[in-house]
Amino acid sequence: MFDYLIVGAGFAGSVLAERLASQLEKKVLIVDRRNHIAGNAYDHYDDNGILVHRYGPHIFHTNARDVFEYLSQFTEWRRYEHRVLASVDGQLVPIPINLDTINKLYGLKLTSFQVEEFFASVAEPRDQILTSEDVVVSKVGRELYEKFFRNYTRKQWDMDPSELDRSVTARVPTRINRDDRYFTDTYQAMPLHGFTRMFERMLTNPNIRIMLNTDYREIMNVIPFKEMIYTGPVDEFFDYRYGKLPYRSLQFKHETHDKPVFQDAPVVNYPNEHLYTRITEFKYLTGQEHNKTSIVYEYPRAEGDPYYPVPRPENAELYKKYKALADATPDVHFVGRLATYKYYNMDQVVAQALTIFKQLSSKESLEVVINR
Numbered sequence: 001m002f003d004y005l006i007v008g009a010g011f012a013g014s015v016l017a018e019r020l021a022s023q024l025e026k027k028v029l030i031v032d033r034r035n036h037i038a039g040n041a042y043d044h045y046d047d048n049g050i051l052v053h054r055y056g057p058h059i060f061h062t063n064a065r066d067v068f069e070y071l072s073q074f075t076e077w078r079r080y081e082h083r084v085l086a087s088v089d090g091q092l093v094p095i096p097i098n099l100d101t102i103n104k105l106y107g108l109k110l111t112s113f114q115v116e117e118f119f120a121s122v123a124e125p126r127d128q129i130l131t132s133e134d135v136v137v138s139k140v141g142r143e144l145y146e147k148f149f150r151n152y153t154r155k156q157w158d159m160d161p162s163e164l165d166r167s168v169t170a171r172v173p174t175r176i177n178r179d180d181r182y183f184t185d186t187y188q189a190m191p192l193h194g195f196t197r198m199f200e201r202m203l204t205n206p207n208i209r210i211m212l213n214t215d216y217r218e219i220m221n222v223i224p225f226k227e228m229i230y231t232g233p234v235d236e237f238f239d240y241r242y243g244k245l246p247y248r249s250l251q252f253k254h255e256t257h258d259k260p261v262f263q264d265a266p267v268v269n270y271p272n273e274h275l276y277t278r279i280t281e282f283k284y285l286t287g288q289e290h291n292k293t294s295i296v297y298e299y300p301r302a303e304g305d306p307y308y309p310v311p312r313p314e315n316a317e318l319y320k321k322y323k324a325l326a327d328a329t330p331d332v333h334f335v336g337r338l339a340t341y342k343y344y345n346m347d348q349v350v351a352q353a354l355t356i357f358k359q360l361s362s363k364e365s366l367e368v369v370i371n372r
Ligand code: FAD
Pocket: 007, 008, 009, 010, 011, 012, 013, 031, 032, 033, 034, 038, 039, 040, 041, 055, 056, 057, 058, 059, 060, 061, 214, 215, 216, 217, 231, 232, 233, 250, 307, 308, 335, 336, 337, 338, 344, 345, 346, 347, 349
């Protein structure tokens, strides 16, 4: 008899498996319908021996010391600060938009003070910042919004920024200085030997059994367990009772080129050209040295594996109905990006899983006291 059946071996499932097995000595069965662990963070060596991320670029960053320290038990790190260029008006310029972006784009030599004045002069004041359009035009005005955000967002989400919550484009700040890092978090690093190796170390505990290529529905009536932790899409769990929750998908096109460097930055965004949104060159992320280089293109799709919840009010309403069902299913705990329908980064999923672990362990201590 397993204490827990954990559905999904991504961050949510693996953190909980590790904590339950190592701290509470629980017997855990973790299943994934894919043929590998690590969920969307999975990385592997491709046919040319280059470390690539199968499901698009994954860069670890967090302000949460406890999350960083927790993961540090399972990996050493490589210092890495992510940088992105955007292809706009025939030039490659830094995104997030900063002082250098404006100077390069318009051939100017503004100071930080002057660029702040420039933003103020072009910004469109808004009483309320509700949508992803409001966030950008209220800071940098319509022209920059159209050059950098409108078309990228339409491509990525098949929706106008005015139809999406503010939280989506608010992920990308605007700066008046020359800082060209994509993230400013305190901790920014890549697992030295890759994400998959880190997951392998999380899941080595003898109390953990792993079953791959297995949908939980194939085994849940055959293998006995006490409680379930579910990290797949929440609407699927309830057989789409209230209809499908929209998730956005991507198609990844991986390529290897017979030269050491393909592009000028780890990621180049293409807001206005091409059907793909961005190209990632993995060797920048991993620091690997190799005479060839591997890249990935991301083509947004409606159909396919669910990768992104779509943050907008009607979806939040529909999710609430599924959340109510989830809350009324006490022996199943819903954790992670798909199961809680949140546009979470990896560190937020780890934090959420650690919180659920604390709840499960305090519930357990309470039961021990009551049963005494
Ligand atoms: P997942 O990793 O999706 O794991 C869920 C697992 O459950 C999957 O492996 C799935 O196969 C399995 N599963 C589902 N249903 C079943 C079933 N019925 N039976 C068995 N198994 C099932 N975050 C960052 O912090 N930095 C980044 O740079 C970053 N870049 C990203 C780029 C892209 C293109 C994407 C899509 C995401 C990115 N993220 C990034 C987010 C990150 O991938 C997620 O936060 C994290 O992987 C979510 O972990 P999870 O465990 O919730 O879900």
